[in-house]
Structures are given as C-alpha cells and as structure tokens.
Amino acid sequence: MASVTGAASMGMTCLSFKPSKVPIHGVSKLKSVSFSISGKSLPSLRMQPGSSRFRVSCAAKAETVEKVCEIVRKQLALPEDSAVTGESKFASLGADSLDTVEIVMGLEEEFGISVEEESAQSITTVQDAADLIEKLIEKKGA
Structure with missing residues (x-):
C-alpha cells in the first residue's frame, strides 16, 4: 500500500x-x-x-500565494470571501485567455518582475503563478 x-x-x-x-x-x-x-x-x-x-516541487511562500489569490480575485471581480487557493485553476474561476494575460500583467506590476510569454502560457493555477514569481524574484536578486 x-x-x-x-x-x-x-x-x-x-x-x-x-x-x-x-x-x-x-x-x-x-x-x-x-x-x-x-x-x-x-x-x-x-x-x-x-x-x-x-x-x-518548490512551493512558494504562503504570503506570495495569498497575494496572487488577492490579485486573481481582483482581476476576475470575485468576492473577497470567494474560495481561491493555490490549487485554484484560473479557468475554473472563470478566467479566459485575456483574463489570464491581465492577471500575469498584474503580477508583473505587483512583484516588479517580467514574465516571458512562454512561461506565462504554463501558468494554469495560483500555485503555478506563485512558484514562478518566487523563481523570477530569486533570479532577479542573483
């Protein structure tokens, strides 16, 4: 077993x-x-x-995941009490491809990072986004 x-x-x-x-x-x-x-x-x-x-896989800090949740809620005009977690898929929350692009732009602005198009296409969940953000922040600091 x-x-x-x-x-x-x-x-x-x-x-x-x-x-x-x-x-x-x-x-x-x-x-x-x-x-x-x-x-x-x-x-x-x-x-x-x-x-x-x-x-x-390296999981992002809880603070990063929560900040991504807030940005996703705001971008998709979801109520503050809506259930958005690391496992939440953007599509399941009602996001289309344009919403996803706008979420990525919001993350870039909030965290001071630049997400390449190839990387942006691989983001499907809040956790994916948070992990990528921390990876980019780490690269930026190196």
Missing part, C-alpha cells in the same frame, strides 16, 4: 511518499500528489519522467 509520512522540524514540513510494490487500482497512472494541512498548501509531489519516484 502507498504510504505518506511526515515530520516537522524548525518550522519546516517534510513529506515522503513510498509507493507499494502491490499495485493499487488507479494508482499506476498517478502523476502528482498534493497535500494541504489546515487549509495551508504544501509542496506538490510530481512523478519524475521515466521513473517511479516523486519529486517535491
């Missing part, structure tokens, strides 16, 4: 995923696993191509 173990130390959360040797119906095509604890998004685990291992 697949199992997930976790440990917390010094304010950080560590997770590991061990797939079982016994096939579990529907798990053979598993590509990613996401976790949340008390509504807080944790890093996603994604299957490495050509492997049976998962890798942890």
Whole structure:
C-alpha cells in the first residue's frame, strides 16, 4: 500500500511518499500528489519522467500565494470571501485567455518582475503563478 509520512522540524514540513510494490487500482497512472494541512498548501509531489519516484516541487511562500489569490480575485471581480487557493485553476474561476494575460500583467506590476510569454502560457493555477514569481524574484536578486 502507498504510504505518506511526515515530520516537522524548525518550522519546516517534510513529506515522503513510498509507493507499494502491490499495485493499487488507479494508482499506476498517478502523476502528482498534493497535500494541504489546515487549509495551508504544501509542496506538490510530481512523478519524475521515466521513473517511479516523486519529486517535491518548490512551493512558494504562503504570503506570495495569498497575494496572487488577492490579485486573481481582483482581476476576475470575485468576492473577497470567494474560495481561491493555490490549487485554484484560473479557468475554473472563470478566467479566459485575456483574463489570464491581465492577471500575469498584474503580477508583473505587483512583484516588479517580467514574465516571458512562454512561461506565462504554463501558468494554469495560483500555485503555478506563485512558484514562478518566487523563481523570477530569486533570479532577479542573483
């Protein structure tokens, strides 16, 4: 059986995923696993191509995710209490391609970054946007 173990130390959360040797119906095509604890998004685990291992993708800081949520709510004219989380897909929130371009422009302005068109096209969720923002800010500071 697949199992997930976790440990917390010094304010950080560590997770590991061990797939079982016994096939579990529907798990053979598993590509990613996401976790949340008390509504807080944790890093996603994604299957490495050509492997049976998962890798942890770097998750943006909670503050960055929340700021992206605020910008998305504002751009899409959603109520402040609407459920927008890291896992929220722009399309599921009612965004079309023009809305997505305007969201990216708002993020560029807010965070003082420049998002290349190729990168912008890969953003489909709030978490994708927040992760990209932190990556660009890190590059900018280097």
